[in-house]
Amino acid sequence: MLHHHHSVTCRHHDKHSAQEVLDEALHRAKDGGLRRTRALEDVLRILIASHQPLNLADISESKGLKSGADRATVYRLLVKLEERGIIRRLGLHDRSTYYTMLEHDRHDDYLICTGCGRIQRLDIQCPVEALERDIEKASGFKKLHHELEFYGLCPKCA
Amino acid sequence: MLHHHHSVTCRHHDKHSAQEVLDEALHRAKDGGLRRTRALEDVLRILIASHQPLNLADISESKGLKSGADRATVYRLLVKLEERGIIRRLGLHDRSTYYTMLEHDRHDDYLICTGCGRIQRLDIQCPVEALERDIEKASGFKKLHHELEFYGLCPKCA
DNA sequence: ATACATGCAAACATTTTGCTTTGGC
């Protein structure tokens, strides 16, 4: 349950430094059989630095992509990273697919303006964790995770 | 909170008959300035009959589309129906956009298999309603609604 | 040395639009 005197928007108080998160991700990528290339590091760094989900265009056109890697390269990296559970795919109402880092001790829900498309990470205690475990048991589905987004009109667009 | 002795899957016990839902939707469409065409009725009927979200291809190739309406026609109807709050768009992890009827007294959450793509409506009491109202107040966003999906591997695919 | 990663270009899937004709009100 959310307390009204707390901000509902993201406070960006990461538990781990960007460097730690990167090292961990690179380690997991290596274990997953990926080679340590410039493009891989760039993509991870960009995702870690972003406080929003990013899509393929965002990443492949990012200033942070020092290697200047091709769209196809970035695409293939994203697929591999997702398969290995290092990043997560999100289906926001945009035509494109969004990605975020998947950090163990953090879960993100989003608040999205249907007018301007602004995506805001919510700093809330997610209320569906218990439910998720129940559904896992009751349905026989394995490795459950969830996606929760709130849509509405932001103050500017309303 | 879900009780373990209850099924977690949809029981299809609609509170209103399909005809009632259709009449209500047509009425709201009319109020929204839409003309009562064959294609409109077909699209609504198809959505009402479906116990799953449907995408543009599903609808425009459906047997139920007696009028044989064009893809573009169906597309434009879907846009108009969504603008008027009669149907809802969903961003499932598929490449396409899905739609469902938006019924006042029903809220749908989904369980989706990341292996075979099967979409299952969940018959649960959604735990985020209260949170939604809090976020609405705290964020200044208007007309909030949410989308909640659980992803995982179904028994067959696991 | 080998297998994986990359770049480029082309193929795909799906959505979206322009324009003319049709049809509901």
Place this chain on the structure above:
DNA sequence: GCCAAAGCAAAATGTTTGCATGTAT
């Protein structure tokens, strides 16, 4: 009769793949 809706076809958008070449291990 007027304006919205439909039909057809083409454009736009974003993703995905094939293949020759480069590069990490």
